[in-house]
Amino acid sequence: MTPMEFPKTVKLRSGKEIILRPMESGDEAALLHFFQSVPAEDRMFFRDDVTNPAVIRRWARTIDYERMIPLLAFDGDRVVADASLHRQASSWSPHVGEIRVSVATDCRGQGLGTALAREIFHLALSLKLEKVMAQMMSCQNAAMAVFVSLGFTQEAVLKSYVRDQRGAKHDLIIMMQDVEDFWKHMEDAIAESHRDSSGDYRVS
Numbered sequence: 032m033t034p035m036e037f038p039k040t041v042k043l044r045s046g047k048e049i050i051l052r053p054m055e056s057g058d059e060a061a062l063l064h065f066f067q068s069v070p071a072e073d074r075m076f077f078r079d080d081v082t083n084p085a086v087i088r089r090w091a092r093t094i095d096y097e098r099m100i101p102l103l104a105f106d107g108d109r110v111v112a113d114a115s116l117h118r119q120a121s122s123w124s125p126h127v128g129e130i131r132v133s134v135a136t137d138c139r140g141q142g143l144g145t146a147l148a149r150e151i152f153h154l155a156l157s158l159k160l161e162k163v164m165a166q167m168m169s170c171q172n173a174a175m176a177v178f179v180s181l182g183f184t185q186e187a188v189l190k191s192y193v194r195d196q197r198g199a200k201h202d203l204i205i206m207m208q209d210v211e212d213f214w215k216h217m218e219d220a221i222a223e224s225h226r227d228s229s230g231d232y233r234v235s
């Protein structure tokens with residue numbers, strides 16, 4: 032992984048301080064607890080059964096930052112959000128990364144998803160990626176609104192391409208944002224948020 036200044040503190044709009052840092056193998060239990068508390072209606076759209084301890088154990092034991100960089104957000108010992116940057120260096124698209132984000136319901140709407148997205152774009156920039164992709168099912172309206180607010184645009188719709196955890200088919204929406212354009216898009220928002228003297232975030 033590239034050198035980064037972690038852990039970082041994010042102050043949510045509620046005033047709560049959240050710590051961001053890359054996932055380590057010792058986070059297995061806290062991450063499992065986080066995913067088990069994600070509402071079933073959100074888990075339905077996940078690719079893996081994240082409530083299965085074996086799935087999280089495999090993730091924790093095979094952390095490979097060349098393939099996927101997982102960032103966790105902590106409120107004390109509790110994981111309250113998970114974001115990751117996925118890439119395939121030896122593929123047709125080594126210049127493209129994929130972002131995935133999930134925030135605990137009681138921490139949503141406070142800028143945490145945006146703060147994590149910024150960190151993912153910092154990572155993308157330092158890894159010299161040019162584009163970041165986000166994939167979601169057509170019914171994930173909140174997710175689409177979030178990515179639009181980050182400057183992503185819809186690039187493709189694959190009809191009936193994905194099945195949710197209950198087996199129902201949905202269109203897959205592919206959204207994309209250029210890494211350079213992200214910073215232009217976020218300029219105003221970054222100017223509005225107040226970095227304190229330690230360089231940590233304060234979500235406005």
Ligand SMILES: CC(C)(COP(=O)(O)OP(=O)(O)OC[C@H]1O[C@@H](n2cnc3c(N)ncnc32)[C@H](O)[C@@H]1OP(=O)(O)O)[C@@H](O)C(=O)NCCC(=O)NCCS
Binds near residue numbers: 144173177
């Ligand atoms: C999508 C998700 C990560 C957003 O996290 P969050 O911490 O609530 O996001 P933020 O507070 O930073 O919101 C960013 C912007 O998105 C928009 N937004 C957020 N939630 C929204 C909603 N429910 N409906 C419409 N717009 C919404 C707003 O414009 C918001 O900016 P504002 O608060 O300044 O107006 C969270 O809702 C989640 O975990 N959803 C389930 C998992 C998922 O769908 N992940 C995305 C697929 S990778």
